[in-house]
């Protein structure tokens with residue numbers, strides 16, 4: 391497929407991310423005094439709040455919310471996928487990052503997609519996006535178990551119960567799920583379980599229909615009783631391998647048995663008076679945000695963003711320019727840090743940041759190459775080991791613990807087949823299918839991110855917690871939306887911290903996105919930039935394009951008051967979620 395065709399595919403995905411109905415968008419922000427959950431599905435926020443009411447921690451609530459999300463909107467996440475947790479524990483003020491991203495099966499090779507036919511019909515149809523070869527080994531069940539064992543208080547059976555109930559009794563299909571099903575219904579109907587979700591001759595899952603998932607309910611019950619072992623070994627593991635292989639994949643029981651969660655040092659930096667803590671590699675998202683903040687802070691004083699003037703043309707221009715360099719670094723250097731010599735310190739070296747800040751022109755958009763400062767003398771070695779759709783939620787509990795989780799099956803309905811009721815991911819598309827080729831999000835793949843046994847693909851997911859000068863968490867944030875995840879998070883957080891917006895204003899504000907390739911500044915149909923701003927940006931030389939939205943963000947603002955806290959929780963109106971809390 392050509393780059394142009396992939397860019398068009400990308401645009402289609404942007405259009406697919408559902409706009410909510412007016413009714414769904416009504417209560418997307420709420421304020422609480424004890425605890426709060428912000429997810430992109432109301433029933434999932436409620437599942438989390440149920441755990442908090444029962445005395446659970448933010449980890450228990452995040453786990454219940456994740457499981458319920460996978461039931462209520464199987465297009466975006468679920469047990470067949472994976473994700474990242476960033477956790478702030480109030481008792482010792484520690485920050486922990488758990489990586490439960492999918493891993494490439496043992497049979498994966500750098501050239502595994504070279505000879506596979508490109509088109510299997512319909513959208514997102516390449517072998518890294520559809521069916522068995524597209525699936526990494528799921529990490530979600532192990533991740534949930536790890537976070538509950540580490541930070542939780544409640545039994546897994548209690549945590550899994552709201553999701554089991556929803557799967558068994560049925561959930562109401564929302565706008566986003568319906569829209570995504572319309573685009574992929576033909577492919578989904580090739581799977582016997584998903585076929586059963588559609589009425590006779592139905593071309594989509596209608597908004598308001600009841601979606602019952604009895605197979606998934608049984609899997610959730612087994613997970614609640616036996617933990618992750620129920621998924622990675624025994625009957626369900628055999629079912630995963632059978633389904634994957636039936637759809638052309640090469641996953642084995644050994645791949646499942648070998649899966650493990652990795653704890654990593656979170657990425658963090660002090661900028662604009664706050665400590666920003668976010669995802670380390672294999673996410674490139676955290677790196678992009680931290681580098682962008684460093685460049686912005688390093689600009690000469692007269693161009694540096696301040697609270698004055700709001701997010702005006704000068705600020706949006708500086709933002710777009712600040713992202714170009716880090717996205718180029720991503721293309722060239724990023725891969726699984728356990729398999730690639732990823733030299734983050736060299737990439738973040740102050741002289742490199744200064745060179746990028748020096749290359750910035752306040753009234754001219756530079757070509758991305760002007761921000762390209764390759765590491766000398768040569769690119770890092772790639773160390774191939776021998777053995778070698780998305781949703782974000784935030785929780786703050788009554789003890790002050792904070793959980794930021796981003797979870798994904800990658801493209802809508804993952805690889806569009808199920809195993810034991812679970813939608814299986816197509817996370818393999820986050821690898822480079824070939825060096826220089828773009829994935830579904832238009833991200834160009836580099837050699838360090840080629841597939842290999844046991845590798846984790848580069849991600850943009852960036853669960854983020856920002857702390858104030860006293861070390862208290864003040865914002866939890868994260869997003870879904872492929873390559874646009876991190877640029878959206880950065881704007882929603884800066885809107886609050888720099889421009890004094892409340893959560894409603896910060897979520898409603900127009901967003902922009904730039905990822906160097908294509909060399910195009912994107913703004914939203916959902917929240918249009920005023921024409922004058924577009925003119926001011928194009929006058930600086932930016933190519934401009936409108937897409938439906940720039941990701942969907944969930945955030946909680948934690949206001950510390952004399953009496954305790956005030957929690958302002960928001961679920962992005964772009965996806966129709968609602969927060970819950972007390």
Ligand code: GLY
Pocket residue numbers: 779780798799800801817820848849850851872873875
């Ligand atoms: N699958 C989306 C991401 O990991 O960035």
